[in-house]
Each structure stands twice: as structure tokens, then as C-alpha cells.
Amino acid sequence: MVTSYYKLPLDTFKIVKNQEVESCDLKQSIVGYIHLITTSYFGECTFDESFGCSIWNVDFDNLTSTNKLRNTISESLVESIVSQEKRLKKVTVEVAIQQEEFKNRGSLNRIKKRVDIKVNGVVSRTNEQFSCLERFYIAPLSF
Numbered sequence: 001m002v003t004s005y006y007k008l009p010l011d012t013f014k015i016v017k018n019q020e021v022e023s024c025d026l027k028q029s030i031v032g033y034i035h036l037i038t039t040s041y042f043g044e045c046t047f048d049e050s051f052g053c054s055i056w057n058v059d060f061d062n063l064t065s066t067n068k069l070r071n072t073i074s075e076s077l078v079e080s081i082v083s084q085e086k087r088l089k090k091v092t093v094e095v096a097i098q099q100e101e102f103k104n105r106g107s108l109n110r111i112k113k114r115v116d117i118k119v120n121g122v123v124s125r126t127n128e129q130f131s132c133l134e135r136f137y138i139a140p141l142s143f
Contacts, residue, residue: 055077087123090120
């Protein structure tokens with residue numbers, strides 16, 4: 001039974017030099033893989049066009065309602081995590097979107113949408129509860 005996994009990001013230089021690579025436990029590995037899914041857009045990985053999620057399709061979308069954005073992101077992530085991360089079962093995703101204002105030194109302030117993504121599930125091998133939180137800023141709107 002595998003008890004350690006490669007830690008992301010993978011240090012390929014160490015692999016080429018036949019050196020020991022950093023490892024992590026099962027839950028940390030799942031968190032890293034979910035982060036990889038959420039930070040990849042569909043089609044980015046040529047070996048699997050379905051790897052990724054739709055967050056990056058709505059990155060500059062300032063016209064769609066917050067509820068529609070939340071549903072689009074949530075549905076895409078559930079589908080991607082269920083199909084790509086086989087070590088989790090009973091996957092649910094909660095998405096919260098808030099606007100934050102960033103004050104600049106000058107007179108221009110920026111508003112960005114912050115997306116908080118909470119992924120819940122059960123680790124298939126151990127039946128332990130699993131939860132992780134991802135946070136992104138999208139929709140760079142300035143005024």
C-alpha cells in the first residue's frame with residue numbers, strides 16, 4: 001500500500017539527477033491534485049483535453065450574475081474532480097464569490113472578485129472525511 005506521494009510542484013531536476021524527491025501524505029496529495037485541476041483550463045494539457053475546470057473561461061466575465069458564475073464553477077469542478085481524482089468519493093463543492101476593493105497608492109482603486117472554493121468528500125481508501133479550501137481572484141475590473 002502506497003503511503004507517500006510526490007509533492008507538487010514536482011522537482012523534475014531532482015528526478016533527472018536521481019535524487020530523492022519531496023513526498024507528502026495522501027490528503028496533501030489530493031489537495032495538490034485538486035489545486036492542479038483548479039489552476040488548469042480545459043485543453044491546457046494536450047494529453048487530456050478534459051483536464052481542468054471552467055474558472056478560467058469566466059475569468060474576465062463581468063456581465064454574468066454572481067449566482068450563474070457560482071453555479072458554472074461549482075458544476076465544472078464537481079465534474080472534473082469526480083472524473084479526475086479517483087481517490088475521493090462523495091464529492092461536493094461549495095463556491096462563494098465576493099467583491100474586494102484593492103486600494104492603490106494613486107487615485108485608482110481596483111475591484112476583483114474573490115472565489116472561495118471548498119471541496120468536501122470522503123477519501124476512498126480510508127473512509128475519512130476530506131476538506132480543502134482554494135481561493136482565487138478573477139475579473140480584474142478597475143475604476
